[in-house]
Amino acid sequence: MNISFSSFYNSFPFLIFAVFMEGKKPIVMSGIRPTGFLHLGNYFGAIRNYVRMQDEFECFFMVADLHSLTTHPDTRHLKANVHRVLAENIACGLDPEKAALYCQSHVYETSELYLYLNMLAYKGELEKTATFKDKVRLQPENVNAGLLTYPVLQAADIILHRASLVPVGKDQEQHLEMARNFVNRFNHRYGDVFPEPQAFNYSEQLVKVPSLDGTGKMSKSENQMATLYLADTDDMIRKKVMKAKTDMGPSEPNSEKPDYIENLFLLMKLVSGNDVINKFENDYKNCHIRYGDMKKQLAEDMVNFISPIRGRVEDILGDEIYLKQVMEVGAEKARKSAKATMLLVRESMGLKYF
Ligand code: AMP
Numbered sequence: 137m138n139i140s141f142s143s144f145y146n147s148f149p150f151l152i153f154a155v156f157m158e159g160k161k162p163i164v165m166s167g168i169r170p171t172g173f174l175h176l177g178n179y180f181g182a183i184r185n186y187v188r189m190q191d192e193f194e195c196f197f198m199v200a201d202l203h204s205l206t207t208h209p210d211t212r213h214l215k216a217n218v219h220r221v222l223a224e225n226i227a228c229g230l231d232p233e234k235a236a237l238y239c240q241s242h243v244y245e246t247s248e249l250y251l252y253l254n255m256l257a258y259k260g261e262l263e264k265t266a267t268f269k270d271k272v273r274l275q276p277e278n279v280n281a282g283l284l285t286y287p288v289l290q291a292a293d294i295i296l297h298r299a300s301l302v303p304v305g306k307d308q309e310q311h312l313e314m315a316r317n318f319v320n321r322f323n324h325r326y327g328d329v330f331p332e333p334q335a336f337n338y339s340e341q342l343v344k345v346p347s348l349d350g351t352g353k354m355s356k357s358e359n360q361m362a363t364l365y366l367a368d369t370d371d372m373i374r375k376k377v378m379k380a381k382t383d384m385g386p387s388e389p390n391s392e393k394p395d396y397i398e399n400l401f402l403l404m405k406l407v408s409g410n411d412v413i414n415k416f417e418n419d420y421k422n423c424h425i426r427y428g429d430m431k432k433q434l435a436e437d438m439v440n441f442i443s444p445i446r447g448r449v450e451d452i453l454g455d456e457i458y459l460k461q462v463m464e465v466g467a468e469k470a471r472k473s474a475k476a477t478m479l480l481v482r483e484s485m486g487l488k489y490f
Pocket of ligand 1: 167168169170176177178179180181182303304305306307308343344345346353354355356
């Protein structure tokens with residue numbers, strides 16, 4: 137089946153309906169790079185969706201260790217980072233018995249599909265990708281071909297399972313558009329093999345969790361004092377939130393919020409109750425807001441949200457045998473699905489000579 141829509145958000149209920157009508161659960165795929173501690177952006181952009189989707193769809197979630205090599209060629213900490221990402225996913229509620237939770241490098245078929253897709257991806261479009269341009273700026277000494285073809289590998293990861301839904305944050309929108317282009321080129325040239333993958337979030341829009349200083353998004357490796365990590369101690373969370381930028385407050389009722397204040401409210405909406413949010417919204421509207429109080433409340437709500445996850449992560453990390461089992465079972469499920477897709481791919485491409 138190959139469904140194409142101009143707007144995902146308008147068409148999503150139909151997409152789900154169409155796939156369910158075929159008697160199959162829609163297939164979901166997503167991944168997270170093991171390049172550091174997971175943060176609230178990873179949680180609200182990706183993992184929160186994974187946890188809900190595992191009950192409704194057939195899910196494949198991976199630790200994207202091959203992707204991490206494009207920016208982190210030193211592999212000394214890779215094992216610890218892979219274990220941490222697995223543990224953090226599980227601590228957030230991902231159940232390895234419901235979803236396939238695996239390591240990208242354990243599924244060799246990915247590399248084969250990546251090779252074929254590379255013949256359908258063009259240098260010009262890859263060079264124009266926003267994330268490529270960012271990475272060139274950040275690591276001018278290591279502009280490797282893997283960095284350039286990152287969206288091709290990502291497309292291979294997704295379509296290896298013939299996935300149609302990809303829970304990701306807003307930063308991945310362009311990559312998903314590129315994945316759809318590669319899929320359409322493949323299907324046009326070799327026959328209808330892949331569905332068009334669509335970025336997904338349960339809320340109306342893809343999420344971008346802003347950094348606490350209002351200058352960008354929360355990130356694993358950049359701007360660490362303005363990012364809240366799932367591993368941060370309670371004191372560190374309080375320290376980071378209390379340092380968030382504010383001002384003297386609005387001087388006229390119903391004023392528009394500056395970006396950095398809007399961001400604080402956005403963060404509050406992720407972790408605080410409605411009463412709390414309404415109180416501070418009203419205080420802002422009426423020019424009574426006390427940002428010190430708001431940040432104290434936000435810090436405590438963040439602590440209540442993050443600290444139970446942090447505790448579970450430490451327990452899971454202590455059990456290496458369990459983590460090994462998770463990776464083995466996940467890889468087996470992922471390989472089974474990958475092998476079936478690659479049979480179709482080779483056959484449709486005419487790579488079958490006897
Ligand atoms: P990465 O950390 O780049 O491996 O991304 C893993 C997942 O987290 C992807 O789905 C990203 O879109 C998502 N993500 C990363 N940072 C943010 C952020 N600040 N806000 C929302 N989603 C994010």
